[in-house]
Amino acid sequence: MTTIHDVAKRAGVAPITVSRVINNTGYASQETRERVETAITELGYIPNVLARSLRSKRTNTLALVMTDITNPFFTVIARGVEDTASESGYTVIYCNTDESETGEYKYAQILAQKQVDGVILVPACSNSKTVEFFQSNNIPVVLIDRSIPDVETDVVRCDSVSGAYQLVKLLIDLGHTRIAVLSGPREISTAEDRVTGYRLALAEAGLAGNELVYYGSFTQAKGYDLAVQVMAKTSPPTALFCANNFISIGALKLLRDSGLRVPEDVALVGFDDLPVNMVIDPFFTVAAQPAYEMGQRGTELLIERLTGGAPDECQEVILPIEIIVRKSSGLAHF
Amino acid sequence: MTTIHDVAKRAGVAPITVSRVINNTGYASQETRERVETAITELGYIPNVLARSLRSKRTNTLALVMTDITNPFFTVIARGVEDTASESGYTVIYCNTDESETGEYKYAQILAQKQVDGVILVPACSNSKTVEFFQSNNIPVVLIDRSIPDVETDVVRCDSVSGAYQLVKLLIDLGHTRIAVLSGPREISTAEDRVTGYRLALAEAGLAGNELVYYGSFTQAKGYDLAVQVMAKTSPPTALFCANNFISIGALKLLRDSGLRVPEDVALVGFDDLPVNMVIDPFFTVAAQPAYEMGQRGTELLIERLTGGAPDECQEVILPIEIIVRKSSGLAHF
DNA sequence: ATGAAAGCGCTAACAT
DNA sequence: ATGTTAGCGCTTTCAT
Numbered sequence: 066m067t068t069i070h071d072v073a074k075r076a077g078v079a080p081i082t083v084s085r086v087i088n089n090t091g092y093a094s095q096e097t098r099e100r101v102e103t104a105i106t107e108l109g110y111i112p113n114v115l116a117r118s119l120r121s122k123r124t125n126t127l128a129l130v131m132t133d134i135t136n137p138f139f140t141v142i143a144r145g146v147e148d149t150a151s152e153s154g155y156t157v158i159y160c161n162t163d164e165s166e167t168g169e170y171k172y173a174q175i176l177a178q179k180q181v182d183g184v185i186l187v188p189a190c191s192n193s194k195t196v197e198f199f200q201s202n203n204i205p206v207v208l209i210d211r212s213i214p215d216v217e218t219d220v221v222r223c224d225s226v227s228g229a230y231q232l233v234k235l236l237i238d239l240g241h242t243r244i245a246v247l248s249g250p251r252e253i254s255t256a257e258d259r260v261t262g263y264r265l266a267l268a269e270a271g272l273a274g275n276e277l278v279y280y281g282s283f284t285q286a287k288g289y290d291l292a293v294q295v296m297a298k299t300s301p302p303t304a305l306f307c308a309n310n311f312i313s314i315g316a317l318k319l320l321r322d323s324g325l326r327v328p329e330d331v332a333l334v335g336f337d338d339l340p341v342n343m344v345i346d347p348f349f350t351v352a353a354q355p356a357y358e359m360g361q362r363g364t365e366l367l368i369e370r371l372t373g374g375a376p377d378e379c380q381e382v383i384l385p386i387e388i389i390v391r392k393s394s395g396l397a398h399f
Numbered sequence: 400m401t402t403i404h405d406v407a408k409r410a411g412v413a414p415i416t417v418s419r420v421i422n423n424t425g426y427a428s429q430e431t432r433e434r435v436e437t438a439i440t441e442l443g444y445i446p447n448v449l450a451r452s453l454r455s456k457r458t459n460t461l462a463l464v465m466t467d468i469t470n471p472f473f474t475v476i477a478r479g480v481e482d483t484a485s486e487s488g489y490t491v492i493y494c495n496t497d498e499s500e501t502g503e504y505k506y507a508q509i510l511a512q513k514q515v516d517g518v519i520l521v522p523a524c525s526n527s528k529t530v531e532f533f534q535s536n537n538i539p540v541v542l543i544d545r546s547i548p549d550v551e552t553d554v555v556r557c558d559s560v561s562g563a564y565q566l567v568k569l570l571i572d573l574g575h576t577r578i579a580v581l582s583g584p585r586e587i588s589t590a591e592d593r594v595t596g597y598r599l600a601l602a603e604a605g606l607a608g609n610e611l612v613y614y615g616s617f618t619q620a621k622g623y624d625l626a627v628q629v630m631a632k633t634s635p636p637t638a639l640f641c642a643n644n645f646i647s648i649g650a651l652k653l654l655r656d657s658g659l660r661v662p663e664d665v666a667l668v669g670f671d672d673l674p675v676n677m678v679i680d681p682f683f684t685v686a687a688q689p690a691y692e693m694g695q696r697g698t699e700l701l702i703e704r705l706t707g708g709a710p711d712e713c714q715e716v717i718l719p720i721e722i723i724v725r726k727s728s729g730l731a732h733f
Numbered sequence: 734a735t736g737a738a739a740g741c742g743c744t745a746a747c748a749t
Numbered sequence: 750a751t752g753t754t755a756g757c758g759c760t761t762t763c764a765t
Contacts, residue, residue: 066537068758079736084760092734111536114512115458116758119449119741134477135676140469147495156509159493161481175490178448202445203400285676317679342469342619343677345651402742413752418744426750450742453757 067110075104087112118180127155127367128176129360130169131187133283134161138310138337138356139187142209145360146185153368155182164250164282166190170198177202183367185360188213191252205370209363210354211254212381219370221363221382225255225336228352228386229262232334233306235350235394237270241304241332245277247291247316248308256280259308259336277302281312288315296323296331304394307335313349317393328395338389350394353387401444409438421446452514461489461701462510463694464503465521467617468495471674472644472690473521476543479694480519487702489516498584498616500524504532511536517701519694522547525586539704543697544688545588546715553704555697555716559589559670562686562720563596566668567640569684569728571604575638575666579611581625581650582642590614593642593670611636615646622649630657630665638728641669647683651727662729672723684728687721 069087073080078097085091086101093101104110118124129146131139143159150157158181162168169189176184177198183205188195193216199206200218208220229246236244246263249256260278267273279295281287288311295302296319305320307313313335320331327333338353362382369375403421407414412431419425420435427435438444452458463480465473477493484491492515496502503523510518511532517539522529527550533540534552542554563580570578580597583590594612601607613629615621622645629636630653639654641647647669654665661667672687696716703709 066758069760070758080758081737081760082735085735088760090760094734097734109535111508111511113453113514113758115449115453115514116741117760119447119453119743120758120760122741124449135471135474135674137469137677140474143468156513174445177445179490180447180449201443311676314677314679321680339677340469342645343471343648343673345648346655400742403744404742414742415744415753416751419751422744424744428750431750447742450757451744453759454742454744456757 066113067108069110069112071108072101072104072110075108076100122180124180124182125155126158126179126181127364128158128160128172128179128181128184130160130162130172130176130184132162132164132189134159136283136309136311137340137343138354141340141356142187142360142363145357146364147360149361149364150368155368162189164189166192166194169195173198177204183207183371185209185363185367187211188253191254205367207363207367207370209359213254217379219363219366219375219380219382221359221366221384222255223354223359223384223386225258226262226265228336228354228388229259229306229308230266231262231386231388232336232350232352233263233266234269235388235390236304236306236332236334237266237272239304239332239395241302242272243275243277243300243302244272244304244306245279245295245302246306246308247279247281247288247295247312249281249283249312251280253283255336256283256308259306263306283309283311285311285315285318288312289319290315292316292319296320296325302331304332304334307333310335310337310339310349310351313337313351317349327393332395333393348392350391351389353389355384355387358384400447401442403444403446405442406435406438406444409442410434458514458516459489460492460513460515461698462492462494462506462515462518464494464496464506464510464518466496466498466523468493470617470643470645471677472671472688475674475690476521476694476697479691480698481694483695483698484702489702496523498523500526500528503529507532511538517541517705519543519697519701521545522587525588539701541697541701541704543693547588551713553697553700553709553714553716555693555700555718556589557688557693557718557720559592560596560599562670562688562722563593563640563642564600565596565720565722566670566684566686567597567600568603569722569724570638570640570666570668571600571606573638573666573729575636576606577609577611577634577636578606578638578640579613579629579636580640580642581613581615581622581629581646583615583617583646585614587617589670590617590642593640597640617643617645619645619649619652622646623653624649626650626653630654630659636665638666638668641667644669644671644673644683644685647671647685651683661727666729667727682726684725685723687723689718689721692718 069080160172196216279291334350403414494506530550613625668684672685
C-alpha cells in the first residue's frame with residue numbers, strides 16, 4: 066500500500082506538504098504542487114480516508130436511513146439525497162430498516178461506530194429512542210417524510226392532513242358518501258395525519274357518522290387485506306382512500322379479484338404517485354409528494370447544520386403536495 | 400467522546416482487555432468481562448471503527464456498485480447482498496452508476512479510499528478499467544449479472560443466450576415469423592447475449608433472413624423509442640422481444656399509444672419480471688432471473704475470497720432462468 | 734511556503 | 750488471563 070509518506074519521499078517534500086496539496090489547504094508553490102501531483106500519479110497513490118477521518122474527526126459521510134428501499138417513493142428521495150450530498154463532497158450510506166424499530170436502532174449503532182457526520186432519517190416508529198441516541202452522540206439528525214413527537218430536530222415533510230383532505234373532498238364532491246380509508250401503522254405520523262385529513266373532509270360534509278377507518282401497514286399485501294375486510298361489510302364503501310402507493314395497488318388488486326370495476330363500481334384515490342418508468346397506463350388519482358425535493362431539502366438542511374450555517378432553532382419545512390386526477394377516482398355521481 | 404481508554408480506566412483494566420472483550424478475541428475471565436461490559440453501558444461507549452480498521456486493515460465493509468437503483472431487478476439483488484453480508488458481519492455501501500462508465504470509475508476511487516474489503520460490481524461497460532483498478536489495489540471484485548471480457552474475476556450471472564432463445568422460440572412456436580429484438584447497449588454482455596439467443600432461435604427456424612435487431616439502452620424511454628422505430632417499418636414485426644423489464648414497459652406503452660392490442664395485434668416477451676409488489680395484473684411473459692440469489696451467491700463468493708476459503712481460480716456461477724408465460728405473448732397463430 | 738512533532742482511537746505483536 | 754509498547758496513515762498544532 067502506498068502512503069502519503071511514499072509520495073512525500075518521491076516528491077522530496079514532507080508528508081504534510083502532500084496533505085496540503087491533496088486537500089487544497091494552506092500554501093504550496095506551483096512547482097511543489099506539480100512534483101507532488103506527479104509522484105501521486107506515478108505511484109497510483111490513494112489517500113486512506115480512514116486515517117484522515119480519525120485525525121480530522123470528520124468523515125464527510127452522511128447516512129440515509131429509510132423504511133422501505135423497494136418503494137419508489139423512497140428510491141426517489143434517495144436520489145435527491147445522493148445528488149445534493151455529492152455536490153457538497155459528502156458520500157451517503159443507505160440503510161433500510163424495513164419499517165422495523167429494532168432494525169432502525171441496530172443501524173443507529175453501526176452508523177455511530179462509523180462516525181457518520183449526520184443522519185437523514187425516515188423514522189420507522191414514533192419512538193424517539195433512535196433520534197436521542199444520535200443526538201447524545203453529537204450526530205445531527207434531519208427527519209424526512211415523517212415526524213416524531215417530542216424531539217428537537219429539523220424536519221422536511223409534506224402536509225399529509227391537507228393532502229388527504231383534498232383527496233377525500235374530491236370523492237365527496239363526486240357524490241360518494243361511504244368512503245373508507247386504508248392507512249398505515251397507527252404509530253406513523255403520516256398514517257395518522259392522512260386519517261385526520263380524511264376525518265376533516267367527512268366532518269365538513271356532515272358525514273362524520275360514516276367513518277370507516279382501517280390501520281395496517283404500507284404494503285401491497287396489507288392493502289389487499291384491508292380491502293378484503295372493508296369490502297366484506299354488509300354495506301361496503303363506494304370509494305377507497307389508500308394512504309400510500311403500495312396500499313393502493315393491493316386494494317385495486319382485491320377489487321379486480323372481486324370482479325369490481327374501478328372506478329365504475331368503486332372509486333380509488335391514494336397517496337404517492339408511481340414513477341413514469343414503471344407504469345404503462347397512469348391510472349391512479351393521487352396526492353403526489355415531491356420526493357426528490359424532500360431528499361434534497363433534507364440534505365441541504367443537514368449540511369447547513371454540519372457547517373454551522375443553520376440557525377439555532379430547528380426548522381420544519383413543509384413541501385407542497387400536488388393532486389393529480391386520473392381515471393381511478395371516476396367522474397360519475399352516485 | 401468516550402474512548403476505549405475511558406472504559407479501561409473505569410473497569411480498572413488495560414485498553415487491550417476492553418478490546419478483547421468487545422471483539423471476543425483472546426481470553427477474559429468472566430469477572431473482568433462483566434466489569435468491562437458494565438463500564439461500557441455506563442459510559443455509553445461506542446467503538447470507533449475508523450480507528451479499528453486503520454489498525455486492523457479490515458473495514459468489514461463491502462460495496463455494491465450497480466447501474467440503476469430504480470430498477471426493481473437491482474433492488475432485489477441489493478437485498479440478497481445486504482442479507483448475506485450482514486449475516487457475516489459485513490456492512491454494505493451501495494453505489495449507483497446510472498450506467499455511466501465515468502460514474503463507475505469515480506465510485507471506484509471513493510471505495511478504494513474508504514478501504515472497502517471487496518466489491519460486488521454490475522459493470523456499466525465492457526471496459527476493464529474499473530476492475531483492474533480495484534485489483535491493483537488488492538480489492539477483490541465479483542461481477543454480477545454482466546461479465547467483462549479479459550478479466551479474471553468471479554462472476555455470478557444467468558445464461559442470457561439460453562433465456563433469449565427460449566423466449567423467441569416460444570414466439571416462433573406461436574407462429575410468428577417477423578420478430579424484433581429491442582436490446583440494451585451493445586457493449587453490455589447481457590444486451591449482446593440476448594441478441595445472440597434471439598439469432599439462434601431465428602436461425603434454427605430458418606428465419607435468419609428476418610432479423611430485426613435494435614440496440615439502445617435499458618430504459619423505458621429507449622424502449623418506447625426503439626418500438627417507434629421498428630413499428631414504423633413498412634412491414635412491421637408481429638412480435639417484440641425486449642431485453643429487460645423497462646424496455647418492455649416502454650414498448651408496451653408505444654403499442655397502446657398506437658392503438659395496437661397486445662397480444663392480439665403484437666405479441667410481447669421480455670427479460671426480467673416485475674415484483675408482485677408493484678404489479679396489479681401480471682401481464683408480461685418473461686424470462687425471470689433469480690435476482691435475490693444472484694446477490695446472495697455473489698456475496699458468498701466474495702466473502703469466501705476475503706476469508707481465504709475460495710479456490711485460486713476464478714469461479715463462474717450460472718444461475719437458472721425461469722420462463723413465465725402470461726398474456727402478453729398470446730396464444731393465437733399468425 | 735514548508736516542516737517537525739504529536740496524537741486521533743484502536744489493535745498486532747510480544748511480553749509476563 | 751492480562752498488560753506494554755508500538756504504530757496503522759493521516760492532519761493538527763506549532764514552529765521556522
